[in-house]
Amino acid sequence: MSWTLRRRILLAGSLLAVTTSRHALAQAAAWPSQPIRLVVPFAPGGTTDLVARLLAAGLQERLGVSVVVENRAGAGATVGSEMVARAAPDGYTLVMSNIASHGISPSVYRGRIRYDAVADFAHIALVVSNPTVWVANPRAGIRTLADAAAKARGTGGLDVATSGAGSSNHLMVVRMGQLIGTELNHIPFRGAGPAMQAVIAGQVPMMSDSLPSAANHIRQGSVIAVAMASASRHPSFPDVPTFREQGFDLASDSWFGISAPAGTPAPIVERLNLESRAFLSTPEIVARLAELGGTPGDLTAQGYGEFVRREVALWAPLVQASGATPD
Structure with a gap:
């Protein structure tokens, strides 16, 4: 390749980078000018x-524009997350990233999901x-973990509901079964709401859930x-x-971000x-989240990105050791 041709290629690349940068800055300056979609993968x-x-x-x-919540549940919170990963990067499609979709499911669903959590x-x-808190139907006869x-x-074992396969609550069920010495029957739902309703109705006796x-x-x-x-002991539930x-x-904490x-x-x-x-x-x-048992986050964007990276690395060996699989 001649030096003249090489210079032309380098110049073209530089011009493209400058044009792209200017477009991104212009796009950011006009943002937001339309409704924002916030996808909840549960x-x-x-x-x-x-x-x-x-x-x-x-x-x-x-921000002065509508922020519309859209629920897209399925496959350990990976369905809605994958949809956002493939959306236009214009600031109008966001996802509630969480311990399931961006911490645990990448290992539980290894080879089955089409996005990189980082x-x-x-x-x-x-x-x-x-x-995490474990709750039981009042008529199930479970007041303590010894009861559980x-x-x-006993005959038939114990059914424990969760918000879905690949969640931290799922791993809690697996690990608790290991500590008890008998496998618990994990009953995954497409979110904590449906799972809780099943427990309240007596269809499932117990649930592993996030406190809020x-x-x-x-x-x-x-x-x-x-x-x-x-x-x-939690100060809101002493x-x-x-x-x-x-x-x-x-011990297990769940986390949620955007x-x-x-x-x-x-x-x-x-x-x-x-x-x-x-x-x-x-x-x-702050008071509302405390009432629900949650602690507000305060990380920079870079800090949150590093946090997610650490969570993926943390959960991979724990998922493998637990034997948790999509079910």
């Missing part, structure tokens, strides 16, 4: 959906984290809180003993991060 009624609707209302007020997303902000273990060892989606049901008495998977207090060395397709202009990502963190730091939202 059915309505669970923690992800609850947090998404709180955040959507806050961002809508701060590379295919521009991670924006950590929204909330919270512990006894039923699990279970909190009101516990307070109303429609389910009994059996154990909290936190290091110590009467609920931990797993460790009951002799089972288990992400966009990879390639979303950095100014849009930064604006969303700043607006989200500002909203999450308001006294009203």
Whole structure:
């Protein structure tokens, strides 16, 4: 290749990069000018959906455009996440990234999902984290984990519902079965809302759930809180003993954030991060999340991206050791 031709190729590449950069800046400057879609990769009624609707209302007020929540459940939260990974990177399609879709499912569904939890997303902000709680139908005869273990060892075993395969709650069920010494019957649903309704109706006796989606049901008495998977008793539910207090060395936190397709202009990502963190730091939202048992996040966009990367690396060997599979 001649030097003249090489220079022309390099110049063309430089001009393309400059043009692309200018287009991205212009796009970011005009953003937002239309409604934003916030995809929840679970059915309505669970923690992800609850947090998404709180955040959507806050961002809508701060950005001045509608933020519409859209539920796209299925396959351990990977269906809705994959849809967003393939969407246009223009800041108008976001996803509630979470411990299932962007932490655990990439290992549980290895070879079955068509997105990279790190590379295919521009991670924006950590929204909330919270512990797992196990609840039971009041008529199931389960008041303690010892009761649950006894039923699990009995004829027919013990059915435990979760928001879906690939969730942290799923892994809790697998690990609890290992500690008890008998496999628990994991009953996956397409979200925490449908799973909770099944427990309340008595169709499934027990559930492993994230605290925010279970909190009101516990307070109303429609389910009994059996154990909290936190290091110590939760201040909002001081009467609920931990797993460790009951002799089972288990602790688990769930987390939820927002992400966009990879390639979303950095100014849009930064604006969303700043607006989200500002909203999450308001006294009203801090109090509301505390009431539900959640702790608001406060990471930069870069910090959240690094957080997701660490979670993927953390859960891969744990999934393999647990033997958890899509079911």
